[in-house]
Amino acid sequence: MTPPRSDPDTGKRDVILDAALELFAERGFHGTAVPLVAERAKVGAGTIYRYFESKEHLVNALYRREKQRMTAALADGFPFDQPPREQFHVLFERAIAFMKGNAISVRFLELHHHAAYLDAESRALEEHGNALVEAAFRASIAQLAMRDLPPALLVAIVWGVFDGLLRAWSEGRLELSPAVVAQAEQCCWEAIRR
Amino acid sequence: MTPPRSDPDTGKRDVILDAALELFAERGFHGTAVPLVAERAKVGAGTIYRYFESKEHLVNALYRREKQRMTAALADGFPFDQPPREQFHVLFERAIAFMKGNAISVRFLELHHHAAYLDAESRALEEHGNALVEAAFRASIAQLAMRDLPPALLVAIVWGVFDGLLRAWSEGRLELSPAVVAQAEQCCWEAIRR
Amino acid sequence: MTPPRSDPDTGKRDVILDAALELFAERGFHGTAVPLVAERAKVGAGTIYRYFESKEHLVNALYRREKQRMTAALADGFPFDQPPREQFHVLFERAIAFMKGNAISVRFLELHHHAAYLDAESRALEEHGNALVEAAFRASIAQLAMRDLPPALLVAIVWGVFDGLLRAWSEGRLELSPAVVAQAEQCCWEAIRR
Amino acid sequence: MTPPRSDPDTGKRDVILDAALELFAERGFHGTAVPLVAERAKVGAGTIYRYFESKEHLVNALYRREKQRMTAALADGFPFDQPPREQFHVLFERAIAFMKGNAISVRFLELHHHAAYLDAESRALEEHGNALVEAAFRASIAQLAMRDLPPALLVAIVWGVFDGLLRAWSEGRLELSPAVVAQAEQCCWEAIRR
DNA sequence: AATGAATGAGCTTTCATTCAT
DNA sequence: CATGAATGAAAGCTCATTCAT
Numbered sequence: 001m002t003p004p005r006s007d008p009d010t011g012k013r014d015v016i017l018d019a020a021l022e023l024f025a026e027r028g029f030h031g032t033a034v035p036l037v038a039e040r041a042k043v044g045a046g047t048i049y050r051y052f053e054s055k056e057h058l059v060n061a062l063y064r065r066e067k068q069r070m071t072a073a074l075a076d077g078f079p080f081d082q083p084p085r086e087q088f089h090v091l092f093e094r095a096i097a098f099m100k101g102n103a104i105s106v107r108f109l110e111l112h113h114h115a116a117y118l119d120a121e122s123r124a125l126e127e128h129g130n131a132l133v134e135a136a137f138r139a140s141i142a143q144l145a146m147r148d149l150p151p152a153l154l155v156a157i158v159w160g161v162f163d164g165l166l167r168a169w170s171e172g173r174l175e176l177s178p179a180v181v182a183q184a185e186q187c188c189w190e191a192i193r194r
Numbered sequence: 195m196t197p198p199r200s201d202p203d204t205g206k207r208d209v210i211l212d213a214a215l216e217l218f219a220e221r222g223f224h225g226t227a228v229p230l231v232a233e234r235a236k237v238g239a240g241t242i243y244r245y246f247e248s249k250e251h252l253v254n255a256l257y258r259r260e261k262q263r264m265t266a267a268l269a270d271g272f273p274f275d276q277p278p279r280e281q282f283h284v285l286f287e288r289a290i291a292f293m294k295g296n297a298i299s300v301r302f303l304e305l306h307h308h309a310a311y312l313d314a315e316s317r318a319l320e321e322h323g324n325a326l327v328e329a330a331f332r333a334s335i336a337q338l339a340m341r342d343l344p345p346a347l348l349v350a351i352v353w354g355v356f357d358g359l360l361r362a363w364s365e366g367r368l369e370l371s372p373a374v375v376a377q378a379e380q381c382c383w384e385a386i387r388r
Numbered sequence: 389m390t391p392p393r394s395d396p397d398t399g400k401r402d403v404i405l406d407a408a409l410e411l412f413a414e415r416g417f418h419g420t421a422v423p424l425v426a427e428r429a430k431v432g433a434g435t436i437y438r439y440f441e442s443k444e445h446l447v448n449a450l451y452r453r454e455k456q457r458m459t460a461a462l463a464d465g466f467p468f469d470q471p472p473r474e475q476f477h478v479l480f481e482r483a484i485a486f487m488k489g490n491a492i493s494v495r496f497l498e499l500h501h502h503a504a505y506l507d508a509e510s511r512a513l514e515e516h517g518n519a520l521v522e523a524a525f526r527a528s529i530a531q532l533a534m535r536d537l538p539p540a541l542l543v544a545i546v547w548g549v550f551d552g553l554l555r556a557w558s559e560g561r562l563e564l565s566p567a568v569v570a571q572a573e574q575c576c577w578e579a580i581r582r
Numbered sequence: 583m584t585p586p587r588s589d590p591d592t593g594k595r596d597v598i599l600d601a602a603l604e605l606f607a608e609r610g611f612h613g614t615a616v617p618l619v620a621e622r623a624k625v626g627a628g629t630i631y632r633y634f635e636s637k638e639h640l641v642n643a644l645y646r647r648e649k650q651r652m653t654a655a656l657a658d659g660f661p662f663d664q665p666p667r668e669q670f671h672v673l674f675e676r677a678i679a680f681m682k683g684n685a686i687s688v689r690f691l692e693l694h695h696h697a698a699y700l701d702a703e704s705r706a707l708e709e710h711g712n713a714l715v716e717a718a719f720r721a722s723i724a725q726l727a728m729r730d731l732p733p734a735l736l737v738a739i740v741w742g743v744f745d746g747l748l749r750a751w752s753e754g755r756l757e758l759s760p761a762v763v764a765q766a767e768q769c770c771w772e773a774i775r776r
Numbered sequence: 777a778a779t780g781a782a783t784g785a786g787c788t789t790t791c792a793t794t795c796a797t
Numbered sequence: 798c799a800t801g802a803a804t805g806a807a808a809g810c811t812c813a814t815t816c817a818t
Contacts, residue, residue: 012799026310027224027310028222028223028224028225028309029222029224029225030221030222030223030224030225031223031224031310033790033791033792034791034792034793035791035792035801036791038800038801043799043800044799044800044801045792045793045800045801045802046793046794046795046799046800046801047798047799047800047801048793049792049793049794050798050799054792054793055792055793111305113361114365115222116220116221116225130367147377147381149374149377149381150368150374152362152367152368153359153362153368153374153377153378153381154381155358155362156355156358156359156361156362156367156368157355157358157359157378157381157382158358159358159361160354160355160356160357160358160359160361161350161351161354161355161358161385162354163354163357163358164349164350164351164352164353164354164355164357165347165350165351165354167307167350167353167354168346168347168349168350171308173324173346173350174344174346174347174350180343180344180347183341183343183347184347184351187341187343187347187348187351187385187386188351188385190384190385191355191381191382191384191385192381206781206782227807227808227809228808228809228810229807229808229809237782237783238782238783238784239783239784239809239810240782240783240784240785240810240811240812241781241782241783242810243809243810243811244781244782248809248810249808249809249810400802400803414698415612415698416610416611416612416697417610417612417613418610418611418612418613419610419611419612419698421786421787421788422787422788422789423786423787423788431803431804432803432804432805433788433789433804433805433806434789434790434791434803434804434805434806435802435803435804436789437788437789437790438802438803442788442789443787443788443789499693501749502753503610504608504609504613518755535765535769537762537765537769538756538762540750540755540756541747541750541756541762541765541766541769542769543746543750544743544746544747544749544750544755544756545743545746545747545766545769545770546746547746547749548742548743548744548745548746548747548749549738549739549742549743549746549773550742551742551745551746552737552738552739552740552741552742552743552745553735553738553739553742555695555738555741555742556734556735556737556738559696561712561734561738562732562734562735562738568731568732568735571729571731571735572735572739575729575731575735575736575739575773575774576739576773578772578773579743579769579770579772579773580769594778615811615812615813616812616813616814617780617812617813618812620779620780625778625779626778626779626780627779627780627781627813627814628778628779628780628814628815628816629777629778629779629780630814631813631814631815632777632778636813636814637813637814
């Protein structure tokens with residue numbers, strides 16, 4: 001029942017990913033030297049190559065981990081049975097909460113979105129998130145709660161607003177107090193509701 | 195009447211900037227080697243350094259050129275005397291038109307937003323664009339045409355939507371037909387109008 | 389008794405300095421490419437930058453090493469309590485011995501004397517050597533053994549003669565047999581003695 | 583009788599050599615970029631290549647010009663018929679005068695002495711100067727005015743002292759007042775006289 | 777004849793990756 | 798297993814030289 005082994009380095013892979021996350025989010029993939037990741041992870045440079053075949057494999061592993069964490073944070077236990085407005089409220093709150101607790105992850109995902117060095121699997125994951133939200137939106141449209149517009153358009157609008165909020169917040173141009181978040185949610189809802 | 199000059203002095207400086215634009219937008223700053231820019235510009239590698247002190251000076255010059263082009267496209271002759279809804283319409287149309295005609299520029303600006311190698315002047319330009327829009331929005335709020343919310347929030351929402359549209363469009367998830375654009379505009383207006 | 393180690397860790401740093409010494413003495417600082425130093429040291433080009441921040445740091449480290457070696461060879465255990473003529477004899481012998489055993493070092497020091505890329509610490513070391521000899525000469529003047537002339541003049545004369553001998557010898561115009569050395573010493577002494 | 587032609591650019595070659603002299607003396611051959619020489623000479627970069635086949639030809643031409651100027655300054659109209667002490671006095675005065683009026687030339691000659699890029703003709707000129715002085719010294723030895731030592735040794739001593747004086751003077755460690763020059767001359771004479 | 781913009785080989789330096797310890 | 802010193806290919810940049818004007 002307990003982890004079968006000593007465990008001291010069970011986390012070494014994650015320690016490396018954590019270090020890479022901070023640095024890639026800050027300086028980009030090409031702007032980050034592998035030895036720097038090693039130093040930040042307090043690990044020998046060679047060690048990284050025990051866990052990842054190459055620097056590209058490292059970003060891809062990281063991209064997947066973060067994308068999945070974010071998708072899980074938004075989708076796990078999502079109340080599909082609630083009315084559309086309530087579903088939207090939950091989605092919005094979760095997104096804001098994830099953003100505030102994982103600013104670096106979000107910055108990383110945004111910066112590496114559609115990068116040339118992401119492989120097929122990572123790209124597939126990109127689709128996946130969108131598809132989930134699109135499905136939910138499609139249901140809301142069917143229930144006549146959202147405008148009858150291309151779901152891709154509605155998704156683009158909502159993601160776009162999140163992105164705008166993230167940037168304004170992380171650049172210090174906007175404070176995300178509960179009041180502002182509530183207002184932002186209402187604005188966003190007005191944009192897409194029927 | 196003069197010899198059909200192949201392209202005598204279109205300004206080699208601009209040829210270099212054009213090549214850099216494509217490559218930086220595609221592969222990022224650190225992912226683009228200077229000799230690659232030279233090759234794309236059909237210019238010797240050393241020539242770039244006759245026009246730009248360093249690779250960093252090159253991105254900054256490019257960033258300013260593109261930011262100014264975009265700001266001009268949105269702001270030149272802007273109808274500040276029209277009613278807010280009309281002003282918003284003009285802004286939206288201009289933004290979409292610029293986006294469609296200059297997808298690479300917009301992708302470049304987005305990717306290099308707030309990068310560590312942008313200098314003070316480039317950053318000042320970043321502020322400038324936002325400030326212009328914020329001022330217009332503030333006026334619309336005063337006229338009771340937009341919700342009385344922090345202007346930074348309204349700006350974030352509108353920029354965010356543009357960004358979402360750009361991405362969905364450039365990744366082929368959304369077609370920007372006149373009808374879709376009109377719908378998107380109406381959505382966006384609903385988000386911020388009073 | 390231990391394995392006849394080929395040269396395990398003679399200090400790669402010193403191996404690099406040795407290679408740089410030969411090349412800088414022969415071709416000058418700007419005339420010597422770093423990969424050439426690497427090749428001569430049988431080391432990868434990048435390795436040099438693990439031991440020295442830059443090519444300039446490399447020359448400076450080398451300059452200090454050689455200047456200190458030479459200063460030590462002349463000054464360590466110098467018989468300040470002996471009569472001036474004897475002190476001069478010791479100085480002369482030591483200088484000639486160092487020159488014959490370290491022609492490349494002396495050539496290097498001479499060639500890089502007062503070069504623009506020497507830093508403050510290296511320049512301070514230049515002063516130091518002169519100051520030592522000047523002090524000794526001042527004492528000899530006080531003992532009425534040397535002419536009462538500006539010490540800087542006496543030092544210039546003696547160093548100059550050494551330099552002349554070095555050049556004539558290393559260009560093959562003059563053999564430094566014991567007899568010639570003895571004669572040179574006597575000539576030099578005649579120049580400065582009271 | 584007058585120069586046959588317009589003459590405006592009769593001097594262009596010399597203007598280039600003058601510029602090169604300053605720069606090579608200050609920064610060395612490899613440390614000086616040809617376009618810099620052009621700029622200093624107020625001449626187009628290409629112009630230099632009308633007058634000199636290559637950078638190496640340029641240094642060699644310069645080396646010869648300066649070596650010849652110096653040899654002429656010392657040897658032209660030399661009073662071979664005067665007694666040795668007087669000859670030495672003239673030589674010494676001339677050398678000091680040349681040094682003071684042509685510090686840069688002397689620094690250049692010293693720095694480029696025996697450099698790898700000097701060609702056979704330049705090297706031959708190096709010999710020539712020495713040979714002249716050696717001949718004079720040989721005569722003085724024959725007249726029993728100088729010690730019966732290898733002429734090369736005597737020459738090395740005298741050149742060395744000049745060099746020492748030049749350095750001490752140009753580094754500001756020694757002032758070359760008439761009194762000091764007279765003292766230096768006497769010292770030097772004592773070194774070699776019988 | 778003179779120019780100086782243009783070039784590309786080569787320089788200094790960095791960094792993804794390997795491998796002896 | 799983990800390390801980090803070592804590597805060399807490739808990056809950013811400079812400069813001797815050429816050539817269209």
